[in-house]
Amino acid sequence: MVISTKTKNDFLSSKTFKQITIEKKHEHTTLKATELSIGYKTKKKEILIADKIDFSLKKGEITSIVGINGIGKSTLLRTLAYVQPKLQGEILLNEKEIENYTSLALASQISVVLTETVASKNLTVLELIALARQPYTNWIGTLTTTDKNKIAEAIAMVQLETLQHKKCYELSDGQLQKVMIARALAQDTAVILLDEPTSHLDMYHKAVILKLLKNIANKTKKTVLFTTHEIEVAIQICDKMLVLGKNQFSFGTPEELITSKCFEKLFPKDTITFDASSASFKIK
Amino acid sequence: MPNSKTYRTPFLLLLLLLVVCFGINISLGSVSIPLEETFNSIFGRTVQKESWDYIIWNYRIPKAFTAILVGSGLSLSGLLMQTLFRNPLAGPFVLGISSGASLGAAILIMGSSLFAGIFGFNYIGDIALILASSIGSFLVLLSVVSVASKVKDTMTLLIIGLMFGSITAAIVSVLSYFSDAEKLQQYTYWTFGSIGNLSWSQLSLLFGIILIGITLSILCMKSLNALLLGENYARSLGVNIRKNRFIIIIATGLLAGGITAFAGPIVFIGLAVPHLTRQIFDTTNHKILVPAVLIYGAIIILLCDTIAQIPGNAHVIPINAITSILGAPVVIWLLVRKRKMIF
Numbered sequence: 001m002v003i004s005t006k007t008k009n010d011f012l013s014s015k016t017f018k019q020i021t022i023e024k025k026h027e028h029t030t031l032k033a034t035e036l037s038i039g040y041k042t043k044k045k046e047i048l049i050a051d052k053i054d055f056s057l058k059k060g061e062i063t064s065i066v067g068i069n070g071i072g073k074s075t076l077l078r079t080l081a082y083v084q085p086k087l088q089g090e091i092l093l094n095e096k097e098i099e100n101y102t103s104l105a106l107a108s109q110i111s112v113v114l115t116e117t118v119a120s121k122n123l124t125v126l127e128l129i130a131l132a133r134q135p136y137t138n139w140i141g142t143l144t145t146t147d148k149n150k151i152a153e154a155i156a157m158v159q160l161e162t163l164q165h166k167k168c169y170e171l172s173d174g175q176l177q178k179v180m181i182a183r184a185l186a187q188d189t190a191v192i193l194l195d196e197p198t199s200h201l202d203m204y205h206k207a208v209i210l211k212l213l214k215n216i217a218n219k220t221k222k223t224v225l226f227t228t229h230e231i232e233v234a235i236q237i238c239d240k241m242l243v244l245g246k247n248q249f250s251f252g253t254p255e256e257l258i259t260s261k262c263f264e265k266l267f268p269k270d271t272i273t274f275d276a277s278s279a280s281f282k283i284k
Numbered sequence: 285m286p287n288s289k290t291y292r293t294p295f296l297l298l299l300l301l302l303v304v305c306f307g308i309n310i311s312l313g314s315v316s317i318p319l320e321e322t323f324n325s326i327f328g329r330t331v332q333k334e335s336w337d338y339i340i341w342n343y344r345i346p347k348a349f350t351a352i353l354v355g356s357g358l359s360l361s362g363l364l365m366q367t368l369f370r371n372p373l374a375g376p377f378v379l380g381i382s383s384g385a386s387l388g389a390a391i392l393i394m395g396s397s398l399f400a401g402i403f404g405f406n407y408i409g410d411i412a413l414i415l416a417s418s419i420g421s422f423l424v425l426l427s428v429v430s431v432a433s434k435v436k437d438t439m440t441l442l443i444i445g446l447m448f449g450s451i452t453a454a455i456v457s458v459l460s461y462f463s464d465a466e467k468l469q470q471y472t473y474w475t476f477g478s479i480g481n482l483s484w485s486q487l488s489l490l491f492g493i494i495l496i497g498i499t500l501s502i503l504c505m506k507s508l509n510a511l512l513l514g515e516n517y518a519r520s521l522g523v524n525i526r527k528n529r530f531i532i533i534i535a536t537g538l539l540a541g542g543i544t545a546f547a548g549p550i551v552f553i554g555l556a557v558p559h560l561t562r563q564i565f566d567t568t569n570h571k572i573l574v575p576a577v578l579i580y581g582a583i584i585i586l587l588c589d590t591i592a593q594i595p596g597n598a599h600v601i602p603i604n605a606i607t608s609i610l611g612a613p614v615v616i617w618l619l620v621r622k623r624k625m626i627f
Contacts, residue, residue: 122562131510
């Protein structure tokens with residue numbers, strides 16, 4: 001965490017005073033959840049997964065959702081993306097309730113990277129990323145110069161220049177994940193939601209993807225929110241973390257969460273303990 | 285899509301091939317007419333025998349146009365279904381359209397012996413057959429659409445379509461069991477498919493139906509491209525899945541249903557042509573694929589029909605047999621060579 005604070009300070013100090021004031025003025029909450037209850041609704045009953053969650057995400061921040069399997073990380077992410085309806089509470093996107101957005105307006109505000117793979121692996125990298133511009137293109141999907149620039153920017157940011165004409169079936173898992181992130185970037189939204197972007201990647205590619213996400217959040221001033229099982233890495237890289245536990249949750253900076261001993265409660269103590277000094281988990 | 289090829293050369297070559305195939309198709313047939321006389325007839329010059337002129341204008345040209353409409357329409361509906369269901373094995377008939385048409389035709393042909401005493405008719409005209417099969421496919425399509433608005437998952441729809449197919453097939457076999465040999469034969473002939481029986485007025489009606497189908501498909505092209513990412517991603521791009529699914533189903537219903545009503549259940553084309561097209565046009569973009577399958581489908585069925593004629597012979601092989609016997613090995617060969625069947 002020390003490292004990440006330092007890089008953040010470096011980043012800020014590199015800017016002129018004027019730029020900082022402008023940024024301060026614009027630094028506002030993009031996504032805010034109040035007393036949010038999530039779960040599944042069927043005709044007969046409601047299955048509550050998590051209850052009364054509060055958090056707010058700011059522009060340029062990277063936040064992770066952690067917790068054990070089945071606690072509702074993906075459900076929360078899907079609810080925020082408005083893929084499934086919330087049970088109760090309020091989700092505000094740029095100070096407007098998420099339900100009040102049209103699907104097209106929402107598509108220009110929230111982009112997603114899901115755990116499912118794309119349906120057609122016959123798409124080239126460039127074609128796939130170009131599809132992200134659909135909320136902005138005309139009825140037949142013609143790309144304007146702005147669209148092409150946004151696509152090129154996204155490709156440059158994720159460094160996919162050499163891969164752009166390859167087909168998706170030719171890519172490795174790590175490369176494909178980068179492509180999906182570039183697609184979300186090209187969609188040019190205020191918020192990017194990612195569901196387990198680092199699952200089934202090796203340690204190196206995990207680091208690459210997470211560094212990339214941090215970079216995106218800091219440089220493009222987007223709000224990045226992702227679920228992960230890599231708690232130790234998330235502690236090092238995230239500005240904020242949302243820890244989901246049984247009937248409780250904690251939200252704050254990683255330091256705050258370590259101090260308040262949140263991670264100790266995450267797993268049953270007889271198997272795994274959390275060592276606050278090294279910010280890592282130990283198997284008993 | 286950026287920098288993607290416009291495929292101008294393959295399109296021009298395909299169009300040229302289409303014109304050539306059209307020419308070959310009308311210059312060959314059971315009555316041999318010299319090539320020169322065929323062209324004379326097409327361009328309105330005097331022809332040696334009046335009967336040749338009659339054959340060309342009232343039989344061969346309508347048949348060639350029917351072939352083009354049938355091939356294009358079935359191929360397009362196959363492409364729509366493959367993208368909607370994200371399944372390379374989907375074809376125009378996965379929604380039970382052909383089984384609905386078969387049921388309509390079966391009830392008319394084989395059931396007529398039961399009703400003959402009541403209505404006092406025994407001969408079944410083409411018009412009655414067209415009506416019966418359209419009503420059949422329309423009813424099945426209507427049930428599928430009404431179910432489609434209730435189910436969230438498109439894959440469920442695929443299975444529901446298959447189930448409708450099973451039900452209608454069962455009813456048809458019950459009808460076949462109780463009907464006499466003559467009626468059974470008439471029904472079997474209908475299932476062979478035929479593109480040679482359309483008059484100019486029927487042809488223009490079919491053209492109108494196909495045109496609406498194509499227009500609807502063009503309106504969906506953007507959403508079809510988004511669907512290549514999967515439904516959840518498409519939704520995140522602001523695509524209204526339900527609305528587009530509905531339009532795609534209606535388009536397929538018009539294309540496949542209309543064709544089946546006029547020409548019988550023609551197999552294979554709808555499934556295979558999109559795959560054959562993807563071998564030439566290495567793209568997933570529907571802006572390229574839609575016009576490409578339209579042309580390619582027309583070429584394939586014109587060729588199949590030319591062979592089915594057996595030039596200079598009075599016999600005509602059922603078009604369904606030709607499309608499968610010739611087409612299936614070609615698809616197998618292409619896929620084995622390319623080692624992939626992706627969409």
